[in-house]
Amino acid sequence: MRDPFPATARGQRPQRLTTARIGLYAFLLIAALFFLLPAYVMIVTSFKSMGEIRSAQIFSLPQMLDWSYWLEAWSSACAGVNCNGVSVGFWNSVKITVPATILSVLLGAVTGYALSFWKPPGSKLLFAAITIGGFIPLQIFLFPMVRATAALGLYNSLAGIVLVHVVFGLPLTTLLFRNYYAAIPVELFKAARVDGAGFWRIFYALMLPLSLPMLVVAGLMQMTGIWNDFLLGLVFAGRDNLPMTVQLNNIVTTTTGQREYNVHMAATVLTALVPLVAYFVSGRWFVRGITAGSVKG
Amino acid sequence: MPVPVSLRSVAIGYGSTAVVKDFDLEIAAGEFLVLLGPSGCGKSTLLNAIAGLSDLSDGEIWIGERNVTWADPKDRGIGMVFQSYALYPNMNVEKNLSFGLQVAGMAKDEIARRVKRTAAILQLEPYLQRRPAALSGGQRQRVAIGRALVRDVDIFLFDEPLSNLDAKLRTELRVEIKKLHQELGSTMIYVTHDQVEAMTLADRIAIMRDGVIQQLASPREIYHRPANLFVAGFIGSPAMNLVSGALVPKAGKTFFRSELGTFELPQSAPQSAEERAVIAGLRPEQIVLGTASGLPGFAAKVSVIEAMGPDTILWCEAESGVFSLRMPGDFAGAVGDSVTLGLDLANASYFDSASGKRL
Numbered sequence: 185m186r187d188p189f190p191a192t193a194r195g196q197r198p199q200r201l202t203t204a205r206i207g208l209y210a211f212l213l214i215a216a217l218f219f220l221l222p223a224y225v226m227i228v229t230s231f232k233s234m235g236e237i238r239s240a241q242i243f244s245l246p247q248m249l250d251w252s253y254w255l256e257a258w259s260s261a262c263a264g265v266n267c268n269g270v271s272v273g274f275w276n277s278v279k280i281t282v283p284a285t286i287l288s289v290l291l292g293a294v295t296g297y298a299l300s301f302w303k304p305p306g307s308k309l310l311f312a313a314i315t316i317g318g319f320i321p322l323q324i325f326l327f328p329m330v331r332a333t334a335a336l337g338l339y340n341s342l343a344g345i346v347l348v349h350v351v352f353g354l355p356l357t358t359l360l361f362r363n364y365y366a367a368i369p370v371e372l373f374k375a376a377r378v379d380g381a382g383f384w385r386i387f388y389a390l391m392l393p394l395s396l397p398m399l400v401v402a403g404l405m406q407m408t409g410i411w412n413d414f415l416l417g418l419v420f421a422g423r424d425n426l427p428m429t430v431q432l433n434n435i436v437t438t439t440t441g442q443r444e445y446n447v448h449m450a451a452t453v454l455t456a457l458v459p460l461v462a463y464f465v466s467g468r469w470f471v472r473g474i475t476a477g478s479v480k481g
Numbered sequence: 482m483p484v485p486v487s488l489r490s491v492a493i494g495y496g497s498t499a500v501v502k503d504f505d506l507e508i509a510a511g512e513f514l515v516l517l518g519p520s521g522c523g524k525s526t527l528l529n530a531i532a533g534l535s536d537l538s539d540g541e542i543w544i545g546e547r548n549v550t551w552a553d554p555k556d557r558g559i560g561m562v563f564q565s566y567a568l569y570p571n572m573n574v575e576k577n578l579s580f581g582l583q584v585a586g587m588a589k590d591e592i593a594r595r596v597k598r599t600a601a602i603l604q605l606e607p608y609l610q611r612r613p614a615a616l617s618g619g620q621r622q623r624v625a626i627g628r629a630l631v632r633d634v635d636i637f638l639f640d641e642p643l644s645n646l647d648a649k650l651r652t653e654l655r656v657e658i659k660k661l662h663q664e665l666g667s668t669m670i671y672v673t674h675d676q677v678e679a680m681t682l683a684d685r686i687a688i689m690r691d692g693v694i695q696q697l698a699s700p701r702e703i704y705h706r707p708a709n710l711f712v713a714g715f716i717g718s719p720a721m722n723l724v725s726g727a728l729v730p731k732a733g734k735t736f737f738r739s740e741l742g743t744f745e746l747p748q749s750a751p752q753s754a755e756e757r758a759v760i761a762g763l764r765p766e767q768i769v770l771g772t773a774s775g776l777p778g779f780a781a782k783v784s785v786i787e788a789m790g791p792d793t794i795l796w797c798e799a800e801s802g803v804f805s806l807r808m809p810g811d812f813a814g815a816v817g818d819s820v821t822l823g824l825d826l827a828n829a830s831y832f833d834s835a836s837g838k839r840l
Contacts, residue, residue, distance in 0.1 A: 371567035374567065376580075377553075378532060378555070378560065379555070379628065380555030380585055
């Protein structure tokens, strides 16, 4: 047993590496490897020639940094008869993701704000309905949604796919913002009303600036969710607006000739790059946003 | 010009959950009225209703000559100061002050003039460019007061504005609010559960319980002539000493009979032609030490001595209970001393045992 009251104790307590600590670090290391290894294999493979790949040394480094497969993946890989790479899909995804993210986040902020502070009649019921709606698998809504967008004349169009993403994103963003605003003291809202500000004035002059961390979190979640979406893009976007994920799939599953693993890996990394960069850039904000409200400010 | 406020048969909340029912209150122009009561008594609810932040289920609210029952907060000519300050955290002090004026569409030079004047009154000039997070509690509350001041409101509403401050700042700001009222002469309605704030600030105090006013009177009247046992117990620290007993008529005089003994009441105390059960209430300063005063007395033993600085609170145990006395700050005595306590029955309050109402 260690003496809990050593006579020489003075100043800072010495740090000791216990077995529990070592075990913890070992677990973290293994977990990190588990996730990093596939990424490593993909990046390494994307630089290898087909000859190297066939030599079946999956973990070895490429003999030289050959960017040609990346170039091919971007601009000339074939999906069926179209040989334009994933670049067309990239720009389609941008055109879908940017408006759908901005709209779903801003609309969620407005509805969350209205539900938190103005509490219109039936707002509790409405909030319950929205929450439940957020938990129902969206596949259930697919067919009704196809009919609805068709009736609106928006099926197979850019506007249609953006609308679908906004609608399916709203439960989550409303929930996030409602709970974020619930942590803001209601006196702040009352003070602004006494000062004469109305619904929109309080929203854009007071609540929106206060919700910057949540805007980042909701924006990031929506952006990655919409960028990574496959099903909705496939069903609602139409042939001219297919997002990057769908085109990636078409390239990888094209079965004519030999499978170009290097090109496929490069195309996949390219597709995953956007959400990855977004997380790296906004990581600090993201953590701040998801812990916001947990500590009283 | 100061403006009066009038609440007429006001009800808030519905049916069995009504917080306030059939509530009437007339507040004179330029008056400082304090709504005082324990939490949940409906005082904040009333203030929110006066501000227009919550709806009435019945009744009317008049501010000056206008029926504002259905008016928006901004049209009522009111400013409000909250316990949590409620400063806009994303704006600096200057923006906090000018926000309401900007919303109202006031000209820029007029806004600048008013902000400058308000900052001067509240000594906020050095902090105009700071965010609320960089201010101390006292400074924050001054900004909150300034937000009402800058709009030239007729009525100031305060919702426990000093409760978040430490004792020293609370005293300082209390004096500042009183001074402000003297300078502006505006009507002010102030909600608090702190009796010291109520006593020091108010022209009149409305003591509330369960949505009903128990007594509406000057601080002096409330302290010396509480209308019922609730008011008597709520105001004063330490609380009033209560002695159960009876008024007994005998030979044209009235006696107070209790476990402490039977004492003849002077003519200034309530008289009764028949025997009735009463509770006598004596402030700690209405009980004296020793028999020199010539007051009727009884024996007790000192159990606790609290030195408060300017005065000393003495807790004495008698056979029938514990009594508190207010003694001078230089009181010399020790726990365990045997003493004789004299009762100032002429100045005491008497309440009916059954109803608790003052006789």
